[in-house]
Amino acid sequence: MSVKRTPFDLPGFLSTRTDAVNRALDKFLPSEKTRPATIHKAMRYSIFAGGKRMRPALCLAAAQACQGSEKDALPLACAVECIHTYSLIHDDLPAMDNDDFRRGKPTNHKVFGEGVAVLAGDALLTQAFEIAARCKKSPRYPHEKIIRELAGAAGSLQLIAGQVADLEAEGKEISEADLKFIHERKTSALLCCSVRLGGMSANCTPAELTGLTHFGYHVGLAFQVIDDILDVTQTSEQLGKTAGKDAAVQKATYPAIVGLEKSRRIAERLTGKAFAALKTFQGRAVALEALAEFLLKRDR
Ligand code: GRG
Secondary structure (H helix, E strand, C coil), rough: CCCCCCCCCCCHHHHHHHHHHHHHHHHHCCCCCCCCCHHEEEEEEEEEHCCCCCHHHHHHHHHHHHHHHHHHHHHHHHHHHHHHHHHHHHHHHCCCCCCEECCEEEEHHHCCCCHHHHHHHHHHHHHHHHCCCCCCCCCCCCCHHHHHHHHHCCCCCHHHHHHHHHHHHHCCCCCHHHHHHHHHHHHHHHHHHHHHHHHHHHHCCCHHHHHHHHHHHHHHHHHHHHHHHHHHCCCCHHHHCCCCHHHHHHCCCCCHHHHHHHHHHHHHHHHHHHHHCCCHHCCCCCHHHHHHHHHCCCCC
């Protein structure tokens, strides 16, 4: 995809924002020594295992696009990362995807055992709402709206719905439309929520929120298509998680249904739609644009 966009130092943005998010998470989460130490060690093990921090980056970039303070968006950026990390811990459990590696390290249950891994996921999900509740109130978006936004993305109509539909589709032939249904919920919902929360922290206008919603939805779908492609084309070392797993468990993916080439074209088309959704920002959404391009071209 060749889109003309304003030059932007994305490596600098990602490095400074990852540092800020890591510092904030360190402050928000109970210390490793807090009793009972095992659960806090397990929570911290996965949250600081080296994830790409894309959801927090999108949240902060959206706040920037809406001319808000990134400091005000920081608790929300941390909250979405906690929910994301919880979902990965649970996804890796033997009862779900049964994975041994995540973020380049042994999975949570491999280190702490299944019981503690379930609880570490539960605790991170709960902690997310505690952190989100600390965000500064903005005139258009009181805390009730923020909490409902997070709960909606994480609940049984979105993230959990996607995971259930994904599990039920294993080993079955499903249509492209059914696969889109899964991707919208399993992946796009939380990415879209991250972007929307960034805008809400900046008291964005309804028109800006609409633009962010379309952007987040399409970037989220593109993210999962690329994730499916990388599962086929990259090694486990490159990904920091088991590659080739989708085909091994006969998971429904874009490469399996439409092939690699068409999957790439679909991801490009979705990213193009994400770019188009930023028109309302009239060039102020440079970080979001750079992130969308990065997510399309990423190799892990
Ligand atoms: C409630 C028991 C129970 C389980 C819930 C909701 C859920 C389990 C799992 C979510 C499904 C899931 C893992 C979706 C995939 C989303 C995705 C592509 C994750 C990888 O995101 P990256 O690449 O990961 O941003 P890093 O490690 O970089 O943060």
